[in-house]
Amino acid sequence: MSSACNYLGSHYELSGNECSLSTGDLIKITEIKVKKVIATHNEYNRLPAAEFPPDFSGLFTIVAEKNPYHSIEEIVQTLHIGSLPFGKPMFYSLSKLYVGDITIDEHKNIIINSVEEINGIKSVICKVTSEGTNHSFILPLSHAGEFYECQDQRIYTLKEIVDWKIPKNRTRTVMLKDIIGNSASQKLSYSAFIKGMMVLKPVYEVKTLTEYGGFFNLSSDLDVEVLDITQQCNLKLFTQILNTQDIFEKTTNEFPFVAEILEGPLKHYMAYKILKCGKRIIVHRKFQADRIIASELRSDLPMRHFLIPCGYKGKFKRRPRFFPTVYDLNVAKKELVDLHVVATKSFHPVHKEFSSLHIGDILQVKKFKSCEILWDGTKTVVDTLECATIKDGNSVEVIIPLYAEGGFMEIVYDSKQYSLSELCKNFHLPLNVKVSVRDLCTIGQDILANTSVLKLEEQITDSYLLISLYDKPEDVWELPVFRLSISFRVIDHFNGKVFSSPTKTNIEEINEEEYYMVRRYENHVQLPPPRPPKTPLYMNKS
Structure with a gap:
């Protein structure tokens, strides 16, 4: 954001800090962020209003707006x-639309994918699905309708x-479905709002910069009079302020x-303590990097989550996994030559095949096979898993249907130490491991070394900046683009030695909401395998 304002006030106390500006002083609005969100219930509910912090870990559904939009331009504005799924609104028209050779019926769902300029006309690229086929079409912003x-x-x-x-200065009706995370106090404070309808209205905080380089914040509910002079002002009078996302959007040649x-990051992890106000850094390049999402498996403390670089230089040893169903055993078997488990739950079949x-039975998982059984006089084929167990010194075949819930704990005979890349190559995630050799090249201490058992869950790709401190140019590490709030001032082009890969490891510890978001974005593209029915279909036949 880059707009200049002429300040018409004189003296305010902001957030406990006295700020004095004279009439006519120039200020530049550099950022608008949410300070809090006011929630009020609808007219049928008598519960009092509440204030949600911007990082409130609730999950909401949105109630569709009842008021119509009278043009495509009104929707876009x-x-x-x-590009994200949230940025693709869905609408319907009260009347038929005729676009080229496509006829779109009334009440047909229309998805707006993007806004583009086509042949000099601002338009939206839309998609509609008809009889299982997707059709793309273009509507100009000037297109009117209901x-x-x-x-x-x-x-x-x-x-x-x-x-x-929520557009600026607007409200949105939503329903709070659940509260994620481990904050008992937050769940208690807002429990009365769960499954209740409410109207949200954000209160914004405007971050501004004076022409002399000073920062201060103005709340959107503060009575301040300013005049927009962006078109008449020379913005070069102000220092150019960039955040991590602004830097990532720069071209490669820059x-x-x-x-x-x-302004340094709010996170207090060791890796970010060195990023203090006034520090100079070298930004070598921008790139996409792979990460492994990992969670510490502990029942006595809140679960911790990490993003581990695939170039992590420590070593791991495998630890037992728990498989809740026979189906999970079959998935894991596809990745391993030998898989041994112990049963933690009994299974008593209704078919002699x-x-x-029994609890304590030790099995060696062999292979998937189809088995023909007789049910109610009809032959039925059922997917099963062939295993082997030792009884009286002899190997005995064990056939278990995939639909059986059961419960199995892996027996790990493997004492080898693996690198992270070897684990990802040779085994199927999720995988339970323990750090056996710490990474000596981390920023600060290796925070994984003191964890108990880590569950390596899945691999994702994320955006990073490759940086180093100006006074330590060879300590190069990856800075996440979307999980840190840092303000920078670009000083000059760097003419020294440039690095293309990190020399230091940055292991990120992420909170519950960040964990939920990175897994959610990844799972939007990479869906989990289908789960088997708890009861086979043939048993439901009457």
């Missing part, structure tokens, strides 16, 4: 359109609603460069 928002079934965090679904930190299991 009201809602954010972007459009209504479709009911959205997606689950949103508060931040997603504020960023994508790297490397030297930048000064004007299947084997019984």
